[in-house]
Amino acid sequence: MPLKIYTAGPEVFLPNAREIMDKKTALCRQYGFEAICPGDLDIPPSDTKKGFGLAISRVDEEMMDSADAIIANLTPFRGIAADVGTCFELGYMCAQRKLVAAYTNIAECHYERTLAYYGGKITEDADGYKRGPDGLSLEDFEMIDNLMMHGGVERRGGPVVVHAAAADALYTDLTGFEECLKALVILQKEKAAARDEGIRPEELDASNDD
Amino acid sequence: MPLKIYTAGPEVFLPNAREIMDKKTALCRQYGFEAICPGDLDIPPSDTKKGFGLAISRVDEEMMDSADAIIANLTPFRGIAADVGTCFELGYMCAQRKLVAAYTNIAECHYERTLAYYGGKITEDADGYKRGPDGLSLEDFEMIDNLMMHGGVERRGGPVVVHAAAADALYTDLTGFEECLKALVILQKEKAAARDEGIRPEELDASNDD
Numbered sequence: 001m002p003l004k005i006y007t008a009g010p011e012v013f014l015p016n017a018r019e020i021m022d023k024k025t026a027l028c029r030q031y032g033f034e035a036i037c038p039g040d041l042d043i044p045p046s047d048t049k050k051g052f053g054l055a056i057s058r059v060d061e062e063m064m065d066s067a068d069a070i071i072a073n074l075t076p077f078r079g080i081a082a083d084v085g086t087c088f089e090l091g092y093m094c095a096q097r098k099l100v101a102a103y104t105n106i107a108e109c110h111y112e113r114t115l116a117y118y119g120g121k122i123t124e125d126a127d128g129y130k131r132g133p134d135g136l137s138l139e140d141f142e143m144i145d146n147l148m149m150h151g152g153v154e155r156r157g158g159p160v161v162v163h164a165a166a167a168d169a170l171y172t173d174l175t176g177f178e179e180c181l182k183a184l185v186i187l188q189k190e191k192a193a194a195r196d197e198g199i200r201p202e203e204l205d206a207s208n209d210d
Numbered sequence: 211m212p213l214k215i216y217t218a219g220p221e222v223f224l225p226n227a228r229e230i231m232d233k234k235t236a237l238c239r240q241y242g243f244e245a246i247c248p249g250d251l252d253i254p255p256s257d258t259k260k261g262f263g264l265a266i267s268r269v270d271e272e273m274m275d276s277a278d279a280i281i282a283n284l285t286p287f288r289g290i291a292a293d294v295g296t297c298f299e300l301g302y303m304c305a306q307r308k309l310v311a312a313y314t315n316i317a318e319c320h321y322e323r324t325l326a327y328y329g330g331k332i333t334e335d336a337d338g339y340k341r342g343p344d345g346l347s348l349e350d351f352e353m354i355d356n357l358m359m360h361g362g363v364e365r366r367g368g369p370v371v372v373h374a375a376a377a378d379a380l381y382t383d384l385t386g387f388e389e390c391l392k393a394l395v396i397l398q399k400e401k402a403a404a405r406d407e408g409i410r411p412e413e414l415d416a417s418n419d420d
Contacts, residue, residue, distance in 0.1 A: 013346040015335065053351030057361025061304070078327060078346070079289030085356040087294040091301030094271070117288060125225065136223040136288070141263030146295040151267025
């Protein structure tokens with residue numbers, strides 16, 4: 001059974017979303033994986049706008065529940081940060097102890113982008129925090145985005161791939177996606193080996209004692 | 211044992227973050243809950259910037275693992291969307307089948323904010339998708355943010371509170387936070403009643419069969 005990879009990213013908003021999802025699906029197959037793309041399934045119709053949105057939310061969560069891994073496209077979207085839906089999905093998969101991977105098509109790190117957002121007008125307070133003119137502090141952790149995303153992936157041994165795509169290929173360049181696939185091939189083998197060596201299930205599986 | 215609520219939101223970036231967290235903690239106590247605030251714990255020092263970021267990521271995830279519920283402040287942050295770290299955390303808690311609640315201090319919905327982002331220059335394509343000049347489609351689901359966040363909370367029966375705060379109290383106004391607490395008091399009772407009626411554990415608890 002090939003590992004199922006949920007392909008999260010803002011490319012679902014592109015006019016040629018289908019084309020990009022098909023390319024991701026083909027790449028997954030090439031590396032021995034099965035792709036689960038948000039938007040693959042038909043969403044049941046609804047009487048209201050909100051009802052339709054809720055239906056998509058349900059289908060996407062069910063897709064993630066059935067997936068073994070996620071590759072999250074964290075390329076900044078309509079601003080300086082990653083697509084919030086993709087961030088939700090990455091958190092969702094981290095909590096389930098799935099295999100996680102992320103890539104971005106922008107070379108500037110989170111701190112550099114936030115610095116640019118403030119036009120460089122940064123001050124440092126008595127505690128050493130860098131702050132914008134609005135008083136809000138900046139994360140300066142050499143990470144591609146907020147520490148929960150970058151940290152969530154890196155702490156689980158997942159790849160965080162940075163690739164500077166051409167401006168007109170910001171959401172379509174799949175170089176970083178393919179690098180994630182290569183890393184997942186290795187991670188998958190390591191996880192299988194860990195199982196064979198008798199690592200306790202609770203170290204691999206998610207559990208919740210609420 | 212009081213229910214433990216993880217208080218997620220961009221107020222951690224405020225100069226008076228400690229003051230806001232203390233207020234949230236006091237409000238939680240007032241409603242019979244215990245607050246778990248990111249930033250409450252001392253983060254172990256690290257040799258590198260990234261190492262420190264990774265340490266915070268670990269501590270925040272451990273806090274969420276130990277919490278029974280989350281109240282996510284989805285007020286837009288440095289742009290038109292919610293703080294991405296908060297979105298990761300909301301997804302993380304949804305996946306663990308915890309109690310979830312969200313609020314925003316901006317009255318305009320996600321669609322209205324995106325429309326403003328594009329200066330109103332929206333077109334509708336042949337398939338009925340509304341698109342900005344960059345070709346990216348807009349979600350129009352009468353939701354406060356991307357459907358994964360709003361849907362993730364509403365589908366679980368959690369409150370999604372909208373409160374128009376004053377501009378200078380965007381990240382400090384706790385009206386919506388308190389409304390979430392009131393709703394969680396009710397949800398907590400419902401969940402306890404469902405348990406007593408013998409709802410199967412797998413309908414209440416998270417499990418992961420990866």
